[in-house]
Amino acid sequence: MWYNNILETIGNTPLVKLNTITKGIPATVLAKIETTNPGNSIKDRMAVKMIEDAEQSGKLKPGGTIIEGTSGNTGMGLAMAAIIKGYKCIFTTTDKQSKEKVDALRAFGAEVIVCPTNVEPEDPRSYYSVSSRLEREVPNSWKPNQYDNLSNSQAHYEQTGPEIWEQTEGKITHLVVGVGTGGTISGTGKYLKEKNPDIKIWGIDTYGSVFKKYKETGIFDKDEIYPYITEGIGEDFLPANVNFDVVDLFEKVTDKDAALMTRDIARKEGIFVGNSAGAAVAGLIQLKEKLKPEDVVVIIFHDHGSRYMGKMYNEDWLRERGFLQDEKLTAKSILAKKESTEIVTLDAQKSVLEAINTIKSMNISQIPVTQQGMIVGKIAESDILSALLENPGLKSAPIAEIMTATFPFVDLNTSIDKISSLINKENSAVLVEAESGKIEIITQYDIINAISG
Template sequence: MAAVHESVLDAIGGTPLFRLARLGAGIAAPVYAKAEFLNIGGSVKDRAALSMILAAERDGLLEPGGTIVEATSGNTGIGLAIVGRQRGYRVIAGVSDKSAAEKADILRAYGAEVVLATTSVPQEDPRHLFNVVRRLAEEIPGAWLANQYDNQANPDAHVRTTGPEVWEQTGGRVTHFVAGVGTGGTVTGTGGYLKQVSGGAVTVIGADPESSSYGGGDGSPWFVESIGHFLHPETVEDRWPQAYRSEVVDSFERIPDRESLLTARRLAREEGLLVGPSSGAAVAAALRVARRLGPDDLVVVLLPDSGRSYLSKVHSDTWMRRWGFLEEEAADGLRPLLEAAGPLVTVDADATVGEALEALRFAPGGVAPVVLPRAARPYGVADAEVLGSVSREVLRAALADGGAKPDGPVRPLLGPALPTAGVGQPVAEARELLAAGGRPAVVVLVDGKAAGVLTEEVLG
């Protein structure tokens, strides 16, 4: 008989496990997925939202008629909107401008006010999302900043609910727990509980974007929302969330964007589980782990949210092709032209005019993207770190008329960023981009990273 609840808040938690029979075919260790997207708000963050609001009320931080303010990639804000509006609060969600548009729409549908801000600037920048919401919390009378990243009621929700559910559902047989790491609350609370109740027998694995600094990357941008730790190269002090306890995580599986996104699509098509890209990352990690185990082991992987929030992204063929994640074998694709174009040439934004001209000697058409400087780029050139473009023609003209000097900065001479096309897009679409923008070249993206520049002459 189906459960009957007096409130939607009573339906938070108690999510089922599903065995991944198709994606796990041929693997000795069974892999079970905890379907957190079946929470009332569509994500695991409903648990943290309820826990944080109840703790704030108990501690006198949130009073009747108050305002809840939070910075969110979407899911925590949705949970706070559901719980907060049910309990009579105004809710303001600061949302990253990189988040899927569906999340802002869902927030508004639940009655939250949405403020969009960037996360692609140093943490100290007043325009950064975190600083925008802090100012709102300070300026609005009776406002409470939920601060999921440092709020201990976040991991505590999983110590009290998610961890015990996994233990009970598996009859204490779980040996490995896999989850993505965003704020760190889910993996810290659930993983910490499972370690404690098993006497340390359960191994906890973090699923992390390849370039995230949690797992050892340089913090450069990636495409999987809601997990990982981004580090802008100009950030002065890198702060990790206090909700995250690194000692709980035994190891990381670092998953490239393409593997995460394609795994999320496979979960929908092969397992009937419409989930978001962070679930794809977690399952990709869990499958890696399970392949190293035996039939006496049991892997549980947490699926954080629903794919309904990403229909315009990971579950859209158009979006996947646009960013170079889908590439069919086709005679009219950009791959042959890209391979013939030679290596990508970029110019650091901190370069001098003379240094930029030297780099442009090797650039097709004498034009190149200008990028935020990083010490090294082992994960490629992220489109999000492209600040503009520079051309040999413009620099030479500036030197000739005295508007620039060889040892002067190149930044004042930057032009707009070049248009981009995914490697799987037809040549005709790349030509249309050039015609529409009047630009001399197009940047070709492979897995969301700049891979080469094709000029108008090459595209024909």
Template sequence: MVHLPDKSILDTIGNTPLVKLQKMSPNPLVDIFVKLESFSPGASIKDRIVKFIIEDAEKTGKLKKGGVIIENTSGNTGAAAAMIAAIKGYRCILTMPDKVSLEKQNALQAFGAEIIICPTSAAPGSKEHYVEKAKEIAAKTPLSFRINQYDNPLNPLAHYLSTGPEIWKQMEGNIDYFVAAASTGGTISGTSRYLKEQDPTIKVIMPDPVGSIFAEYFRTKKIPEGGSCTYFVEGIGEDHLTQAMDFDLVDDVIQVNDSKSFQAARRLAREEGILAGGSSGSNLFACLEIAQKATERTRIVTILPDSGLKYLSKIFDDEWMLKNHLMQ
């Protein structure tokens, strides 16, 4: 009897590969391992949380037949939402800042989503801010369900139940550092909580782009004025605090700028054959900083949140990099 596969694309989310970098570690004592989230069908780590949150919404009756999925996104959560909406037959409306790459915008529309572009410079809480715009649309739309990734406790829980256990198993428990940048905070919070429960000595390091409020808040526990997401790197850092982020799980923050993030991502492609996005470059930059200072055998694990194919018109385009003074 022939047994044909009965899985949908949703069954391929998660269980992504983890590989050791072969060339980029600057210290022979240090091994750097990267988790390739581009292997999920939406080509990013956000597939995990969106699937988890939508399935919970269906079970609890918050999302019903004929419903509309609404979310504010820097692109990857939107891609996951649009993909899953297409499979399940929901309408999908997404708001995003105007710095989101054209590749990301086109992918959302390819899945059939409606997108609304908002100014990146809009202040948090203002009517034109992409988060507030999503709230406004949800309030006016019948049968709407907002994923609410920034403040939804299911966001870090998804990583606690999937990303953390996967990394622990793949590394056979041999981890000294876990490195992950944050925007919603779901990845670093959920994954770190799981890893620290297995081994409290694991150090968690968060790269944060210059301009984000997270680094200063971590150090002072005060919300700085003038925080802005007008830096070029997408999907990390923030101009407001989020309920999905647990700073108590973070041991240190390393600030990083656009140039260092993008140069690390470009090196990753050319030296390791791994095409990943700018936030992956931020994570990798922090790994290299840690590696340079290590004086004993060290294993660092980090996340590569998405594919570099989403940024071909930006960080992998020499002309764009030169125009924005990002080439070294």
């Protein structure tokens, strides 16, 4: 048996029991692994449905251009379908999204325009506004508008809901979904509640998003809105696809808990998933008191971990945000094991000869160069040698004339791996601002000393 094209492989994704991260949850927890879709996310389902419905209604015409605001996954599904069906794609996205998502869209031949995150949806620079403007300006174009296009929810009503019902033999008691456009939870939840009205539909939200408060109070509170890191869930407006009557409750999860749980899913279950899956599991754990041993929970794992390599799966990224506190050595712990010594510097106006004398007397090979107390560069033995071989008269010149770029600066949370990668032929050290505010230097010797000590 074979498929006629890649779009025919969308759907029928596996349901896998979670065994380790769900210890302590008094229920059977099953993950719907949407990463097995050809575009590695659940968004393949609704992307094709929106295109097919637009073709039937005449909104999308042959040779047309699809223009959409996307965090990456919907764009991937649209781009894949566009290749098979002969359309062009232009996507707008936010600078919050991972580089891997943007690169993946470009790999499929789409044009991607990156817009600022921290602006109102109505702001002309927002990715919503830019995509709407392009739709008006580009001839023969169509904007799916995944947020308000009800083909999004319908795809899950027709596909995801029935699949889950059949795979659990109708035993599902709870559905847990991270909510962004609202299509997955609303379409799947509507189908399941028609089959059994007692099934609970739980939406996972993030701090900085409006869903939870709106569900509980009916108030759209702009004070709830602020920037957040978690990708794929939460919104600062109310998409038409979010059916608040279908969703029984919303649970908010912090950026930190979502990021760390994303990593735990990979490390403890061997399932490589994205940020929204981490948020969904973290939210389920927060709600575990509401579950009983006989319950069967289905949780949606929306997309693939490969789109988050520079973020949730990058330890330095996690440390920079204070999300990761582990045993691995950092700049702070290396400094703690190092004898505190006064860093030797030279003013940029000192002569090359003075630099030579300092290097000799201190028995060092590179010295940071300062200007008005600020480190602006460095001078090394090799720099001096090269300069004097070319022009012996430079001995009396200021070292500013031959200095090179300063040592890299790192912060106290930077890991030993990152520091080691920055120390090379060009840089024999890195600089770090200690808690006292004093600039300290870390050399390869200091790293070796910290490891062996």
